[in-house]
Amino acid sequence: xxxxxxxxxxxxxxxxxxxxxxxxxxxxxxxxxxxxxxxxxxxxxxxxxxxxxxxxxxxxxxxxxxxxxxxxxxxxxxxxxxxxxxxxxxxxxxxxxxxxxxxxxxxxxxxxxxxxxxxxxxxxxxxxxxxxxxxxxxxxxxxxxxxxxxxxxxx
Amino acid sequence: xxxxxxxxxxxxxxxxxxxxxxxxxxxxxxxxxxxxxxxxxxxxxxxxxxxxxxxxxxxxxxxxxxxxxxxxxxxxxxxxxxxxxxxxxxxxxxxxxxxxxxxxxxxxxxxxxxxxxxxxxxxxxxxxxxxxxxxxxxxxxxxxxxxxxxxxxxxxxxxxxxxxxxxxxxxxxxxxxxxxxxxxxxxxxxxxxxxxxxxxxxxxxxxxxxxxxxxxxxxxxxxxxxxxxxxxxxxxxxxxxxxxxxxxxxxxxxxxxxxxxxxxxxxxxxxxxxxxxxxxxxxxxxxxxxxxxxxxxxxxxxxxxxxxxxxxxxxxxxxxxxxxxxxxxxxxxxxxxxxxxxxxxxxxxxxxxxxxxxxxxxxxxxxxxxxxxxxxxxxxxxxxxxxxxxxxxxxxxxxxxxxxxxx
Numbered sequence: 001x002x003x004x005x006x007x008x009x010x011x012x013x014x015x016x017x018x019x020x021x022x023x024x025x026x027x028x029x030x031x032x033x034x035x036x037x038x039x040x041x042x043x044x045x046x047x048x049x050x051x052x053x054x055x056x057x058x059x060x061x062x063x064x065x066x067x068x069x070x071x072x073x074x075x076x077x078x079x080x081x082x083x084x085x086x087x088x089x090x091x092x093x094x095x096x097x098x099x100x101x102x103x104x105x106x107x108x109x110x111x112x113x114x115x116x117x118x119x120x121x122x123x124x125x126x127x128x129x130x131x132x133x134x135x136x137x138x139x140x141x142x143x144x145x146x147x148x149x150x151x152x153x154x155x
Numbered sequence: 156x157x158x159x160x161x162x163x164x165x166x167x168x169x170x171x172x173x174x175x176x177x178x179x180x181x182x183x184x185x186x187x188x189x190x191x192x193x194x195x196x197x198x199x200x201x202x203x204x205x206x207x208x209x210x211x212x213x214x215x216x217x218x219x220x221x222x223x224x225x226x227x228x229x230x231x232x233x234x235x236x237x238x239x240x241x242x243x244x245x246x247x248x249x250x251x252x253x254x255x256x257x258x259x260x261x262x263x264x265x266x267x268x269x270x271x272x273x274x275x276x277x278x279x280x281x282x283x284x285x286x287x288x289x290x291x292x293x294x295x296x297x298x299x300x301x302x303x304x305x306x307x308x309x310x311x312x313x314x315x316x317x318x319x320x321x322x323x324x325x326x327x328x329x330x331x332x333x334x335x336x337x338x339x340x341x342x343x344x345x346x347x348x349x350x351x352x353x354x355x356x357x358x359x360x361x362x363x364x365x366x367x368x369x370x371x372x373x374x375x376x377x378x379x380x381x382x383x384x385x386x387x388x389x390x391x392x393x394x395x396x397x398x399x400x401x402x403x404x405x406x407x408x409x410x411x412x413x414x415x416x417x418x419x420x421x422x423x424x425x426x427x428x429x430x431x432x433x434x435x436x437x438x439x440x441x442x443x444x445x446x447x448x449x450x451x452x453x454x455x456x457x458x459x460x461x462x463x464x465x466x467x468x469x470x471x472x473x474x475x476x477x478x479x480x481x482x483x484x485x486x487x488x489x490x491x492x493x494x495x496x497x498x499x500x501x502x503x504x505x506x507x508x509x510x511x512x513x514x515x516x517x518x519x520x521x522x523x524x525x526x527x528x529x530x531x532x533x534x535x536x537x538x539x540x541x542x543x544x545x546x547x548x549x550x551x552x553x554x555x556x557x558x559x560x561x562x
Contacts, residue, residue, distance in 0.1 A: 009287060011309040014297035019306055023294050044430060045307045051420060070429075071329070071436070074375040077314040078283040086375075089313050091322055091429045101429035105311050116329045127292035133310045143170035 042098030065122025161251035162400035162407035165393035171515035174385035175271025179450035184327025188269035189389035198404025210242030231259035240549030248413030250394040267389035277315040283429030300308025319426040324470025331485035338469035339367035349509025383511035399416030412452035417553035441478035452558040460541035463522035507536035
């Protein structure tokens with residue numbers, strides 16, 4: 001089990017058959033976006049047809065979990081008992097995901113550090129054996145350098 | 156076809172109070188009271204009413220209210236899809252369509268809220284006070300599309316509207332340098348308007364910018380006084396044909412134009428959707444709709460004498476001001492700072508009743524009520540000679556709006 005950031009009684013995610021595969025991938029610590037196999041448009045949350053070309057053919061593309069803060073709020077009211085305050089809700093623009101963003105939390109962050117454009121990396125929180133929630137933490141320079149080196153090698 | 160346009164001929168409300176204060180009257184009884192008062196204000200009888208319309212998952216279903224009120228027949232019962240506060244003007248718009256197309260002749264639009272008798276918005280049924288029975292956290296079945304969508308917000312603690320709409324507001328601040336003080340000025344202005352309104356829950360509670368800046372942070376950048384009230388109460392407006400409107404108790408107010416909807420890919424808006432187009436994210440999402448509204452009404456923002464803008468959060472009002480073209484994108488903060496929204500001396504007197512920030516939170520149907528009063532000369536913060544009023548429903552969700560005109 002991973003480190004814990006939020007209490008057990010945080011509201012659990014709810015899924016239907018369209019979104020279930022995303023949560024099944026999350027349980028395996030794979031952060032995925034849905035990719036249209038007809039036109040390549042990526043989307044999140046999962047949906048039955050591509051809103052750009054209306055094809056129903058889609059695949060799951062795993063992303064690195066690197067990204068940057070697109071916007072944020074620092075919340076001072078608890079949702080669940082025992083929750084540490086304040087906590088950061090963020091929208092992350094994911095790298096290599098065709099422009100897809102995701103709502104999540106930023107953990108291990110000083111409030112003063114919270115800023116739009118802050119580079120972040122994925123950290124999984126195992127709420128139980130069957131439920132993992134993707135959260136993010138600041139990606140400090142060493143990681144950023146390693147990543148930029150890797151992308152240079154790849155290109 | 157302008158002669159066929161629907162008219163608003165009556166408005167009414169129950170007493171408004173703070174959240175949870177009305178416990179001895181049921182929510183539907185309160186709805187009946189507001190409807191009765193609006194019908195009486197119009198100089199009509201309940202025997203004239205043949206349609207009912209509401210929005211925001213109203214618990215008080217029209218079929219039951221029609222029976223309770225003894226309507227001779229229910230010919231039109233309508234509920235709007237635009238969520239929560241986004242649907243108030245759409246419900247009026249649908250009522251207008253009904254009377255303009257002969258589906259019904261007199262439609263009452265209503266909204267009643269006694270949250271204390273049910274549950275509080277923004278909690279998701281989870282108690283922040285007590286941990287409850289220990290349970291192994293697990294994925295749950297979503298029994299609706301909304302809940303499946305909320306699945307991408309809830310596990311992050313995103314359940315409170317104050318947090319959800321902080322996200323686009325924070326980005327607006329980042330892009331344009333909008334400040335908390337500018338948001339605060341808006342709250343202070345609306346509170347000042349409420350000071351003359353005996354219906355206003357916060358009527359006797361003056362607010363200064365210092366009070367705003369000292370108020371507790373709820374979800375940055377939203378301080379307590381950036382957030383609307385939570386209220387108990389009900390209100391209603393009566394919509395009918397121009398023929399029926401001609402000889403009623405009070406001057407009719409014409410619905411010059413109404414629009415509803417959302418831009419492409421908007422879904423529920425930033426509450427559950429992180430993937431709203433970049434150019435739309437730090438807006439109220441209403442610009443396209445506003446342009447359609449102005450084109451349909453044949454007037455523009457410069458023609459508006461008084462506005463009643465849905466104010467769930469200060470930042471959402473600021474973004475609407477830009478969406479509706481009262482100032483260029485990014486200049487909403489400076490526009491507020493200029494005093495434009497003030498009843499006296501402002502170029503766009505706004506929320507002359509105090510709005511949801513200071514009168515009451517009745518999902519913005521009280522803004523339609525005030526829009527009618529402001530054109531009848533009945534507002535407690537009257538705008539001399541006002542002929543055109545813009546009324547909007549909640550921004551940052553699929554929304555709706557009306558342009559009202561004095562006959």
